[in-house]
Amino acid sequence: xxxxxxxxxxxxxxxxxxxxxxxxxxxxxxxxxxxxxxxxxxxxxxxxxxxxxxxxxxxxxxxxxxxxxxxxxxxxxxxxxxxxxxxxxxxxxxxxxxxxxxxxxxxxxxxxxxxxxxxxxxxxxxxxxxxxxxxxxxxxxxxxxxxxxxxxxxxxxxxxxxxxxxxxxxxxxxxxxxxxxxxxxxxxxxxxxxxxxxxxxxxxxxxxxxxxxxxxxxxxxxxxx
Amino acid sequence: xxxxxxxxxxxxxxxxxxxxxxxxxxxxxxxxxxxxxxxxxxxxxxxxxxxxxxxxxxxxxxxxxxxxxxxxxxxxxx
Numbered sequence: 001x002x003x004x005x006x007x008x009x010x011x012x013x014x015x016x017x018x019x020x021x022x023x024x025x026x027x028x029x030x031x032x033x034x035x036x037x038x039x040x041x042x043x044x045x046x047x048x049x050x051x052x053x054x055x056x057x058x059x060x061x062x063x064x065x066x067x068x069x070x071x072x073x074x075x076x077x078x079x080x081x082x083x084x085x086x087x088x089x090x091x092x093x094x095x096x097x098x099x100x101x102x103x104x105x106x107x108x109x110x111x112x113x114x115x116x117x118x119x120x121x122x123x124x125x126x127x128x129x130x131x132x133x134x135x136x137x138x139x140x141x142x143x144x145x146x147x148x149x150x151x152x153x154x155x156x157x158x159x160x161x162x163x164x165x166x167x168x169x170x171x172x173x174x175x176x177x178x179x180x181x182x183x184x185x186x187x188x189x190x191x192x193x194x195x196x197x198x199x200x201x202x203x204x205x206x207x208x209x210x211x212x213x214x215x216x217x218x219x220x221x222x223x224x225x
Numbered sequence: 226x227x228x229x230x231x232x233x234x235x236x237x238x239x240x241x242x243x244x245x246x247x248x249x250x251x252x253x254x255x256x257x258x259x260x261x262x263x264x265x266x267x268x269x270x271x272x273x274x275x276x277x278x279x280x281x282x283x284x285x286x287x288x289x290x291x292x293x294x295x296x297x298x299x300x301x302x303x
Contacts, residue, residue, distance in 0.1 A: 062291055069288070098291065105293045112245040152242065152294060177243065 005032040006220060009046035011076070011092075013038045013056035013067045018089065018200060022052040025203035028210075029217050038070040048085040048129065048219045049076060051092030053145070053198060063106065063148050064094035073099060085129035085219050086192045090146055093184070093194030102187050102194045103161065104153035109146070110177025116145045120172040121183045121197060125165050128186045130193040133218035140211050142197035144175060149196040151178035151185070161185060169195050229274045232281055234299040236290045237268030268295075272302075 008031045010022045019035070026033035034046050043049065057066035067073070073095075080086045080101050088096035096102045109115055120141050123134040134140075153161060158179055161167055169184035176196075184195030199212030238244045244266050251265040271289055275281065281299055290297040 061288070065288065065291070097293075105291055107243055107294060108245045110243065110245055112249045150243070150245075154293070177245075 006048070007032045007034050007044070007046045008219070009034045009036040009043055009049045011036045011038065011049065011051050011072055013054070013070060013095075015056045015058055016052055016054035016091070018053035018091075018198065021198075021203075022050050022089070022200040025200040025212065025216055026050070028203050029213060029220060031220065036072055036076075038067070038072050040072045041075065043072075043075045043079055049079065049087070050200075050216075051076075051086065051088040051095050052200070053090030053092060056091055056095065059091075059148075062094075062098065063091055064096075064098040067091075067095045068098040077101065080187070080192045081189075083189055083191050087130045087216075087219070088192075088194040089198055089200065090144075090149070090196055093196060094148065096192060096194045101192045102185055103157050104151055104185065106146075106148045106196070107150040107152050107177075108148050109150050109175075114145075114147045115149065115175050116143075117175060118142065119144050119175050119183070119197060121169040122172060124167045124170050125186065125190075127165075128168055128190045128193050129219045129221075130195075130215055131168055131218050132221040134214050138214070139172065140169075140197075140214060141202075141209070142199060142211060143201045144197050146176070146196055149176040149178065151182040151196070153179065164188075166190070168193055169197065229276065230278055231302040232273040232275055232278060232299055233302045234271040234273065234281070234285055234289055234297060235268060236271065236285075236295050236297045237266060239294060239296050242294050 008026045023033040123138045171181045199215040202209040202212040247265040285297045
């Protein structure tokens, strides 16, 4: 990176509501925070992208279904397919599954209730840009806030995910009915990661914890910072 | 003016996919005194007016349904 500040983009769709938190967390990481508007046709030369949580396009049709066709998604898909680090958080995870950058889908929570809580997760795979700074088996307490966080993949896809060790985070106590307690997965290339918990909400010690930086700062490890 | 076709698309959870919404409604019905309801499944009805039906199937696959979790059927209504 030649001493240049790492640039991390955060996408903003109508209805995103964790974009400011994510941009703030990026600044706390010591990186350059770049807002990527949904109508932007390029990624402004960023080194990594976070697709934040929220209710993009009002969750109309299905969460993430409309955002997936926003203009900024075309360069984002190219970036992801060429190995660029992309992290989808909550609604961002839903967007990435709708865009087929990640397998499976997020169904409504088994309880039918919106869950806003802190959960314990275990880091299962550190071979991704977003967990490279963690240790296998490390346990983190992270906030969740979702209505559709119930991860589903068909039996064949699930077997493949487990065989290829592509489960990134697993709940210690499953809050939402996700198959195999899955809280996060990565794509085939491992550079695209989707997680339901919100690391950006626990990135500032002023808010009681900075456990989320264990995830977010990982991307700087790969960038050699 | 081009003729317009009215299309009705029905999208529903695939067989075996958890449908918590349907389950919540199923358990609410007896509370209102309706007995004998074995299952409830909730889907989505989408009505379109299109100039041609040629691309309706592609619309269903690419946006109107998510083939990972849903199945769809569609018909020309008029």
